Amino acid sequence: MKEFKSLVKPYILWSFLLIIVPLLLIVLYSVTTGGNSLVNIRFTLENFKKIGEPIYIQVFVRSFRLGLITTILCLLFGYILAYVIAQFSEKAQSILILFVTIPMWINTLLRTYAWISILSENGIVNSFLEVIGLNPVTMMYTDFSVVLGLVCDLLPFMVIPIHTSLSKMDKSLIEAAYDLGAHRWQAFWRVTFTLSIPGVINGVTMVFLLSISTFVIPKLLGGGQYVLIGNLIENQFVSIGDWNFGSAISLLLAILMLLMINITKKLDKMEGGGDL
């Protein structure tokens, strides 16, 4: 079988060129000035200092706040959905879960585009309100529309890991809890929820990370004024042309992700190690 060892060589070269080098370039750009030409390169920490300016801090705060709201809503609705699905027969469960995953395969952009025609001033919801004699409501370009779009897009990422840990659970443990005199709520909290924590942690990390790095949904549903971290990066590269500052923000975002993923892994291990 030694013959097949060299099959790995093309990818070593490929992954170095298209995965490692781009990351190094982001690091290089983030600590230099001189724009896009590497001729008059100069090392500096200006780009990172600039992130500390109030307008940019505000962008970070807004992104985290929105990410947090989205995550909490996804956890609430997603947990209930996963729990309800887990009560069905195995066959029904796999069909129900399939229907949760299908939207994930369809382009976010196209699904978000549809929300515009549902929520806009003379959209479907407002036409309906008019028919039943209510006043139209402004929904587009608000926190509401952005959070709605995010929750719709990210809810499956919460439901699937939670459902996985709920369906792996040994049902007799709950019966045991009842036999030992636990109330419904106690049994749920002390047994079911505790055992589903690994799924919850996974779902929460996924949803939070995806929601703070998105730039499509805030742009489509929040309008041009709605700037989150993703939009800030996009602006630096597409319209403003300050690649160095853009790279510094991206690097910070990548490091944040790495930290959070590592914390999750640690928590996951701790949960997996202890019983109940």
Added chain:
Amino acid sequence: MKKKSRVFSFLYIILCYLFFYVPILVTVVFSFNSSKSLTKFTGFSLRWYTQLISDQEIMAAVYVSVSIAIFATAISTVLGTITAIGMSKSKKVLRDTLLSVNNIPIMNPDIVTAIGLMILFSSMMIAKGYITMLLAHVAFCTPYVITSVYPKVRSLDDSLANAAMDLGATPFQTLMKVIIPSIKPGIYAGILLAFTMSFDDFVISYFVTGNGVQNISIIVYNMTKRTNPTINALSTIVIAVILVALIIGNVVPAIYNKRKDKKVKMEENAN
């Protein structure tokens, strides 16, 4: 008490699925609308589909999306599969390093991967356009192929390949006739993932493209300022393509397995 919670379960599931599927339904329904309105359905027509076909800009984008998805899937499937096979035979250090490097594009936010590649292409003076988009797609699809093929390779019994070679098969023959057939399910999963990832991608394509080369997502992104029902027609076609890909990916293996089970059972009965 029990009945009540059953009713609640059904209601809750229906509400959640409505939430997931309303945007998709709205898109599909209004793509067949006879008027330009995105709120009132005035009658059935294929008007937006004819307009779609005659719109050269959109058709060019469809061509870009489809051809890139096919090429990127083909290249990343081959690259990912041989890498997974090679990796299982490599030293532990190399294997672990490659696996963690491979995880970077999966873990990293799309936007970070995208700007990394954008900076790479412009500092290497590669003209942005079709080729850069294809390279970028291969770059983010291959890791997914590797993660779906590698577990299958690991669970493979080495003695099969050794037996084939002892019996005089060349390494290439062994690869094609023994190894590849036994890791087929992983490869199919990889193909499905790579195709849909590539076909659906917006963020990475958006940053690495140039010279007017657009895929479907980029054209939708640029068109959102003016509501345009042809986008609904386009979305409906995209949704249909993805659904067909999913059905092929999920139903065909299930039918295949059932047939195989049946065959085995029939043979058992015959004996």
